[in-house]
Amino acid sequence: MMHSARRLPRWVLAACALASWACGGTAEARDAPAAARKLHTLQGLGFPESVRYDADQDVYFISNMAGPGSLKDGNGFIVRVAAGDLSRPQVFIEGGKNGATLDAPKGMALHGDTLWVADIDVLRGFHRRTGAPLATIDLRARNAVLLNDVAVGTDGSLHVTDTGIAMTDKGVMYRGGDKIFTIGPGGSVSLMAEGAALGRPNGITWDPEGKRWIVVSFHPFRSEVYAVAPEGGARTVLLRGLGKFDGVERLADGRLLVTCWSDSSLHLVSGGTSQRIIRGLWQPADPGVDTRRNRVAIPLVLQGRVEIWELPAR
Numbered sequence: 234m235m236h237s238a239r240r241l242p243r244w245v246l247a248a249c250a251l252a253s254w255a256c257g258g259t260a261e262a263r264d265a266p267a268a269a270r271k272l273h274t275l276q277g278l279g280f281p282e283s284v285r286y287d288a289d290q291d292v293y294f295i296s297n298m299a300g301p302g303s304l305k306d307g308n309g310f311i312v313r314v315a316a317g318d319l320s321r322p323q324v325f326i327e328g329g330k331n332g333a334t335l336d337a338p339k340g341m342a343l344h345g346d347t348l349w350v351a352d353i354d355v356l357r358g359f360h361r362r363t364g365a366p367l368a369t370i371d372l373r374a375r376n377a378v379l380l381n382d383v384a385v386g387t388d389g390s391l392h393v394t395d396t397g398i399a400m401t402d403k404g405v406m407y408r409g410g411d412k413i414f415t416i417g418p419g420g421s422v423s424l425m426a427e428g429a430a431l432g433r434p435n436g437i438t439w440d441p442e443g444k445r446w447i448v449v450s451f452h453p454f455r456s457e458v459y460a461v462a463p464e465g466g467a468r469t470v471l472l473r474g475l476g477k478f479d480g481v482e483r484l485a486d487g488r489l490l491v492t493c494w495s496d497s498s499l500h501l502v503s504g505g506t507s508q509r510i511i512r513g514l515w516q517p518a519d520p521g522v523d524t525r526r527n528r529v530a531i532p533l534v535l536q537g538r539v540e541i542w543e544l545p546a547r
Contacts (some may be wrong), residue, residue, distance in 0.1 A: 269499070269510045272528065273319045273541040278312065281532035281539055283382070283480070284521030285341040285348070287361060291316050293521055293530055294325065294348060295539055296338035302400030303353060303379060309335030311350070311359075316523050319541060326364045333359070333366050337400075340382030340436070340480075340519050344389065351380035351393055356416065370420050378408045382480070382519060384437045384446070386463065391416035392425060394434040396451055413437070413448065413461070425465045432457055436481035436491070436519055447471075449478035449491055458491060458502060472502055480519030482529070486547065490529060492517035499531060499542075511542055 279299035286293055292313050299308040313325035328335035340351045347368070348361045354377035358368035372380065372393075381396045395412040398405055411431040415423045425446075426434075432450030440447050445460040448468075458472040458481065477494035484490065489502040492514070499511040499520070511531070518532045527546075532539045 264509050264512075269529070269545055270543040271540060272543055275312075275314065275319060275322055275539040275541070276537070278532075278537045278539060279308075279310065280534050280537065281312075281518070282337075282339045282534055283341055283519035284530040284532055284539060285343060286316065286521040286523050286530070287343055287348075288524055290362070291525065293523070293539075294341055295322075295530075295532065296341055296350060298337040298339070298534070300337065301402050302337045302339065304401070305336045305353060307334065307336060309338045309352065311335070311338060311341075311348075311364075316526065316528075326359055331364065331366075333364070334369075339380065340394075342383040342385050342391065344385045344391065349383050349385075349391060351383050354378070354380060356380065356383065356391070356393060368420070370416055370422065372414060372422065375412075375414065375422055375424075376410055377412070377414070378410050380414075381435050381451075382437045384439050386439050386446075387441060389418075392437055392439075392446060394437050394448065396433045396435050398433060398451070407433070413446070413465075425463075426461055426468075430468065435479050438481050438483045438489075440483060440487075442487055445469075447481055447483065447489060449481045451477055451479060453477055456493070456495070458489065471505060472507055479517060482520055482522045484522065485524065490520060490522065492520055492531065499529070510545060514540070 279297040283296045295312040297310050307328040309328045311326040312322050314322035338350045342349045347358045350357045354373045356370040379396045381394045393414045397411040412427040413425045415425045432452040435451040436449045450457045454476045456474040456478040459468040459470045475495045479492045482490045491500045494516050497514050498509040500507040501510045521530045527544045
């Protein structure tokens, strides 16, 4: 049974007020001549934060925080729904059941048979077909504040962003400590990058052609899309915006999809410019791309739903 939407707590209302105040567009953005087409809406979710498409099973995984994003209440859950039949979403993994622990799950990545999930200050691994718990990588000793997104490199390493914010019932507060962690063989943990220059790193994805990591920043006023080499070092800024880039996905042709709170849009980024291909998205979070059907699933956290859109042909 799906979780029903809950009354918005104070931290949600505070986030809404901030997003409305910061409304604007990216400096180089323009509206796309060919718009995307909305196909379906999944309703009744519990603060959905991220979507990951599994091409092997042809399903979407949807992470649900079920409350404030920093609250360790054990109420988080992950929904699975067939991409070809969106009418029957089911709770796949639920905190407190079948040995699973989930507090406020956010970004996800697939590596082998493991679904990796960022959960506040811990990275959790579950079997992608059964949902059984497989692994836990605890980053509390590395002073993790809010793990947000996960991506897998060609060498099998995991990279996890730490946005450095606390999402509480009193509002969203910046704690600092912006980081990007690398999880290597045997669960070894190291820092690829850290510091305020990362701009509250949020979404992350691997660029196989450029052999680099693409990161988007959640800074409220000066968001960026930037590239970082695998060994870390200086950032290469690809695009600047007016605030709060959230998720990023790389398409097969190298273009990027970026969600943006400040102008409530999904951007298509290429060559240092961006086009708004979907507008009117209220605080869009981490999207997932259906590579079979050329579709994107966009979670709208505060509205408790995920919208499925057909992407425009190039």
